[in-house]
Amino acid sequence: MLNYQVLNYSFQNLKEKNMTFEQVFEHILKFMRLDPNGNYKLMIGTDSQVHPDHTTFITGIVIQNVGKGVWACLRKITIPRKVTNLHEKISYETSLSEDVFSMFTQERKDDMFEIVLPHVDRGASFTIEGHIDIGAGERNKTRRFINEMVARIESMGAEPKIKPDAFVASSYANRYTK
Incomplete structure (x- = not known):
């Protein structure tokens, strides 16, 4: 796994x-409170793109009220080299998703469930x-x-999704890696 210190916890849409995670979480709660009867999915996924002198990693956070809309944001991390080893790249993508999952403490998950x-x-x-x-x-x-990777996501208390069902990583985040 890459051992880079990630200092940029800034999210955007x-x-x-420049949203903090606390602001992101407040947006999620506000979105859910609009329709407490909804069918909500909190989805987190990361994709990356290798460029000539760096690799861009985008982690997406999406809260979906199925059939009724979404609120989403992303976090961008740039590694100052080409990450060409496939296992390293996929593992780091998963690590960045795990990093964001860890921000959703049990207390925060309880707030959403409530x-x-x-x-x-x-x-x-x-x-x-x-x-x-x-x-x-x-x-x-x-x-x-x-x-x-599935075992790592399961250990975070989330249901893992791979392609073609992993659209937050393969579509939403992918769009912003270019």
């Missing part, structure tokens, strides 16, 4: 720049997913890392 809990009997729900930018396809070079 199209409307806001919004939907009174409405569960009317169909409200809340789940947490970790989106990993790997695929199981026979021609996919990342498939040999599936068991390792």
Whole structure:
């Protein structure tokens, strides 16, 4: 695993720049409070892109009210070299997702659960997913890392998703790595 000190805990989206995690969390709670009867998925995933002199890693945080909208933001990390070893790259992507998952303490998860809990009997729900930018396809070079990365996401208390279901990593975060 890369041993870089990550000092930039700044998040952004199209409307806001330089958000702290506390501000991100408040946005998530505000979004969930708009419709406590919703079916919510908190999804976190990371993708990367190797450039000529650096590698960009984007971690996306998405809160989705299924069928009714999303609120999302991202965190950008730049490593000042080309990360070409596939295992190192996938492992670091997973580490960055784990880093963000760790910010969702049990107390914060409880705060989210408490919004939907009174409405569960009317169909409200809340789940947490970790989106990993790997695929199981026979021609996919990342498939040999599936068991390792899935176990790491499960250890964070999240339901792991791989391609094609890992859209936060493979689509949302990917868009901002270019």
